[in-house]
Amino acid sequence: MSDDLDTDFFDGRTVVEVPEDGPLPDVDGPVAWKIRAFDDDLDMDRGFSPAFRDAFERFVDLAGDSVEALVIGSWGYAGTNYAPIAQLCAAAPRLPNLTALFLGDIGSEECEISWMKVGDVSPLLAAYPALEELRVRGGEVFRFSPVRHERLRRLEVQSGGLSAEFVRAVLDSELPALEELELWLGNDGYGGDSTVADLAPLLAGERFPALRRLGLRNAEIADDIAEALATAPVVRRLTALDLSLGTLGDRGALALIDGQPLTHLSKLDLHHHYIGDETADAVRAALPGVQVDLDDLQDDEDEEEDGSIYRYTAVGE
Missing domain, CATH: 3.80.10.10 (Ribonuclease Inhibitor)
Known part of the structure; x- marks a missing residue:
């Protein structure tokens, strides 16, 4: 994997991963929150990932109003699950201060970039008119x-x-x-x-x-x-x-x-x-x-x- 695919910072902020359960960690200053729910069951094309759906909804309930920068990691297994674009768009009213979004911060150990099923990313821009930075990564079904x-x-x-x-x-x-x-x-x-x-x-x-x-x-x-x-x-x-x-x-x-x-x-x-x-x-x-x-x-x-x-x-x- 190229070093250019490593994401420790996004939008000038340190990337902090959201824990699977419990409260969010204390942070010192603005951060970019990362949501991921990797699933290594590679056998089925299952549409959207229930595990990611639940993890994302829980995070938005916890911190939605305060989130300014958001990083989306594995949405299940990205080679069989589709990117949660519709879910992200539906959550826009609960993320009123979001100005930076990265969809697809997934390394090759979880899914090769060319296998990632993404879809049309343009609806994200329509859903978030205040967005100032959009980074997207993908390969298969990438529009x-x-x-x-x-x-x-x-x-x-x-x-x-x-x-x-x-x-x-x-x-x-x-x-x-x-x-x-x-x-x-x-x-x-x-x-x-x-x-x-x-x-x-x-x-x-x-x-x-x-x-x-x-x-x-x-x-x-x-x-x-x-x-x-x-x-x-x-x-x-x-x-x-x-x-x-x-x-x-x-x-x-x-x-x-x-x-x-x-x-x-x-x-x-x-x-x-x-x-x-x-x-x-x-x-x-x-x-x-x-x-x-x-x-x-x-x-x-x-x-x-x-x-x-x-x-x-x-x-x-």
Whole structure:
């Protein structure tokens, strides 16, 4: 599992897990409460998890009015149980102060990201008009529908393979307050079939007027994205650009530094990459005032018979 999937903090708050029974623990300052009810019975497709349903309802009864940040972990076994989106939406009146929500904080020891059954996450935005941050993680049955939301400032979608349909629906949404967008595009083997063409409205600067931080992460097409970003109008208004966790190599890295100026960025995150040492040095030299993260150099892998070069995103299955 990538370190980027470890969640100790969310919305700038320490994540504290809700106990199975008894009172909530005493906490020092604001926290993000985490609800989970893992079930290792993997044999049946049982729809929604009664164990999670009961744990969630108990928590909302205990603390609903005070909850500002909420993390949803395992909802039973996420490979057979469906995400509790309808239950979360129904609970909105009892969570009046919720401004940050993470659906799917589940590690590979409980369910691989590509197996997680989620559904359409857009109703969460309709149910919580005051939400400012939404992070969702999923793979199987993972959908989005175009929405309008006035207050969302940060949207993060983590996946080992994000469909073109999902990407286009996000970009068709009206999110006037959105400052940070992060999409984990993944690879085609796990459903990540989006292309640079699907990103065109975003790259052209036509979407999300408040956008300042853009992450197109975990992308098998990282070199293609970097080449498009070299001339993309959206880059001029960004303060941070994140192409990490993907398969970025020399072609994409050189396109970035040979294209439009990037010296206005505060950070360029490229960690988990396939960039050679000489090109990496050139990137650093071209951006002396920018925080450039080139950690976690990966090795190309050859296919046994035909010698084809394979590169892997950090998160797939």
